[in-house]
Amino acid sequence: QVTLKESGPALVKPTQTLTLTCSFSGFSLSTSGMRVSWIRQPPGKALEWLARIDWDDNKFYSASLKTRLTVSKDTSKNQVVLTMTNIDPVDTGTYYCARLTEGNWGQGTLVTVSS
Amino acid sequence: SYELTQPPSVSVSPGQTARITCSGDALPKKYGYWYQQKSGQAPVLVIYEDSKRPSGIPERFSGSTSGTMATLTISGAQVEDEGDYYCYSTDSSGDHGVFGGGTKLTVL
Numbered sequence: 001q002v003t004l005k006e007s008g009p010a011l012v013k014p015t016q017t018l019t020l021t022c023s024f025s026g027f028s029l030s031t032s033g034m035r036v037s038w039i040r041q042p043p044g045k046a047l048e049w050l051a052r053i054d055w056d057d058n059k060f061y062s063a064s065l066k067t068r069l070t071v072s073k074d075t076s077k078n079q080v081v082l083t084m085t086n087i088d089p090v091d092t093g094t095y096y097c098a099r100l101t102e103g104n105w106g107q108g109t110l111v112t113v114s115s
Numbered sequence: 116s117y118e119l120t121q122p123p124s125v126s127v128s129p130g131q132t133a134r135i136t137c138s139g140d141a142l143p144k145k146y147g148y149w150y151q152q153k154s155g156q157a158p159v160l161v162i163y164e165d166s167k168r169p170s171g172i173p174e175r176f177s178g179s180t181s182g183t184m185a186t187l188t189i190s191g192a193q194v195e196d197e198g199d200y201y202c203y204s205t206d207s208s209g210d211h212g213v214f215g216g217g218t219k220l221t222v223l
Contacts, residue, residue, distance in 0.1 A: 037212055039214075046201065046214060046215075046216050046217040047150075047201050047203075047214040048214065049203075049211070049212035049213055049214055052210075052212060060210045060211055060212075061211075062116075062211070063116045063211070064116065096157060100148065100203060100212060101146075101148065101163060101164075102160075103148075103150075103159070103160025103163065103169055105157040105158060107157055
């Protein structure tokens with residue numbers, strides 16, 4: 001059974017750096033073909049794809065956010081980490097990690113950006 | 116950057132067929148996926164690889180692609196099918212994911 005769970009701060013101040021961790025089980029990110037993506041959803045708005053990290057450590061980012069995002073993995077811990085720099089109130093929303101083509105999602109974590 | 120375009124809303128009566136479209140230039144070459152999201156919940160995959168249905172998804176959900184248009188069809192829509200539906204795919208390189216803007220399905 002595949003599970004994913006996001007963790008991180010619920011409240012972040014503007015200009016700070018946000019660090020989110022996705023802890024997963026039921027698969028290994030060292031296995032060929034495995035990928036984990038990050039997605040966010042502002043309140044009442046649409047899903048937005050942010051980034052992806054693959055089993056071979058290839059990393060891909062949303063064009064509009066690539067200067068602010070970094071994704072990394074710790075295969076031994078079964079974790080994927082997303083950092084987003086220079087946080088702004090418009091970054092408020094629920095952040096998910098997921099295996100998108102398999103339909104496995106975490107429950108999401110709500111991040112509020114406010115001073 | 117690459118975009119997928121969906122209608123903002125679709126409304127049908129119970130028992131009717133609901134069709135939600137998703138338009139994107141790379142859809143002839145890249146698989147489309149459909150997600151259902153109900154309020155306060157994580158999305159649920161209802162169609163993968165254009166037309167395949169995950170286990171546990173009712174048979175009334177089906178998917179198809181023709182040219183640059185992917186379509187999610189709900190045959191005999193039920194009240195419990197109400198929610199937001201998102202298509203997902205990648206750009207032509209396969210490296211960057213993208214979601215459509217979402218379609219709110221109302222069944223009443």
